[in-house]
Amino acid sequence: MKKKYLPSALIMYLNYFIHGVGCSVLGQALIKDALAASWQVEAMAITAISAALGLGRLIALPFAGPLSDKLGRRISTAIGSASYAIYLIGLAFAFNAGPNGGYQIAYICAIVGGIANSFLDTGIYPAVTEIFYSAPGVATMGIKFFIAISQMLLPFFLGVTVSTTAAGLTSYNRLFWICGIAYLILFVLVMIFPLPDADQKAEGKKEGLVESLKHTHFSLESIAMILIGFTCTGTFQLWLNCAQNFAVENVGWANPSIMQTYYSAGTILALIVTALLTRKIKDVRFILVYPAICLITMIVVLIGKTQSLMILGSFVIGWAGAGGLLQIATSVCNMLFPKIKGTVTALVMIASSLCNYTILTAASKMAPSQVMVMNIVITGIGVLLGLYVNLRYTKMVDSVEQG
Known part of the structure; x- marks a missing residue:
């Protein structure tokens, strides 16, 4: 491992630190109640928005990996960071929209969030194993560790970002905006800092998933x-x-x-x-x-x-x-x-x-x-x-x- 890649590794892990908030925030009862009140739906209906994250992953999985191999980890990670910003900031706009399409906006944004997840996975998992090539298992375990730390702190994040709107609704838009802007900053940093080029492009033509299944x-x-x-x-x-x-x-x-x-x-x-x-x-x-x-x-x-x-x-x-x-x-x-x-x-x-x-x-x-x-x-x-x-x-x- 070269020391020049250490800042790059931190940037990669920070993507997953914020992902820990993004992938679990909709499961919090307080968030569900706040969004349900704004959209005038039952709290359990918010679970369908979480499900849309899985739909986004299904859409992106067939091509996210090959794109990472062909264009490199930087492009895949950048797409993931930018898409996650759209998802999180989109939740803030969806809350403000209220019953006038807010639920539908959030559903679409969650699909984008699922797509973001796939691109982060296919960009960052190989990137950190390339940076810490002597300990790839530890490198990937670090991803799960950053997610877990973020999820552990989530109740604290909810407490410091809660606010009340002029209409008297409880809002967590500050959290959505902070995380979304953080992803935009990480997007810029990903495009600036160096990444190893060892595995960025596939060597020769690889058999795709559909061909392999045959x-x-x-x-x-x-x-x-x-x-x-x-x-x-x-x-x-x-x-x-x-x-x-x-x-x-x-x-x-x-x-x-x-x-x-x-x-x-x-x-x-x-x-x-x-x-x-x-x-x-x-x-x-x-x-x-x-x-x-x-x-x-x-x-x-x-x-x-x-x-x-x-x-x-x-x-x-x-x-x-x-x-x-x-x-x-x-x-x-x-x-x-x-x-x-x-x-x-x-x-x-x-x-x-x-x-x-x-x-x-x-x-x-x-x-x-x-x-x-x-x-x-x-x-x-x-x-x-x-x-x-x-x-x-x-x-x-x-x-x-x-x-």
Whole structure:
């Protein structure tokens, strides 16, 4: 690593620090209530805006990666930063529009935010591994760390940016504007500071996803791994976006925003502890054990319905659900399917984005208690899939080693 790239790495990580706000802000009960009051809709209807982030990812995923390889990490990251600014500043304009199209404006902006997410992923993930080439695992873990720190601080950010409009509505537009402007500043910095050029352009013509699918035979195990990408995303996304509403309506907790801090604390600790545990325990074990822990936790929360259980549940889901489980599932795919790892990994991420869109869209039309039940069902399916993959693990490893 060359020291001249250190400022560039910080710029990359700061993109994800603000992303931590952008990807979770719509899941906060206070934000939902404020936006719902302005747009004159039910609070749970805001979950559909969160779902639009997944739709944007689905739109961008097929071409964001190839564009990053062809034009370079700088262009991909810059597109992501600029698009995220549109999303966040657009939320402020949508709030001001009120019932006169505000909801529709926010939905479109959220799609742009999802597109931004894809371009940030395809630009920054390879960029930081190119900068810290001797420790690529640590480099990508740093991305998750910056997201988790931002999410932990989110309740504080909400507290210092809240205001009241002339019409008496609670507004968090200051937060949207600050984050949007910060992304515009990062856009400029990305275009100025140096980035390594080692992997910016593809060497020769690579087979695209559609072409690869035509020549790929999918086993039951590979299908199970792809479906795990769907179920494990459902576990933490439904909790992140709907658990606070469950706390308000079913526990009687007026301001449950502190749940976000415990959720993020669990994620941060999981990143450290799980990284140490994977040295002693096979990665594939986590795709069974962690979903099982999440399943038990949500059943206890649904039955118990207390503030203490909501806090404990947030910490546990942050740890076992959001603390790298999707990344572990992806790494298991790479190891078990080396001949089609690019294809399977892409499909796992597409399944993740598809879950984000479909499940959150469904949740927006449901009561919080019904969403909790749906999450339990989805996580339970994930446990069964993880059990199947673990039972087949030895045979799959033998098949890989033979060839």
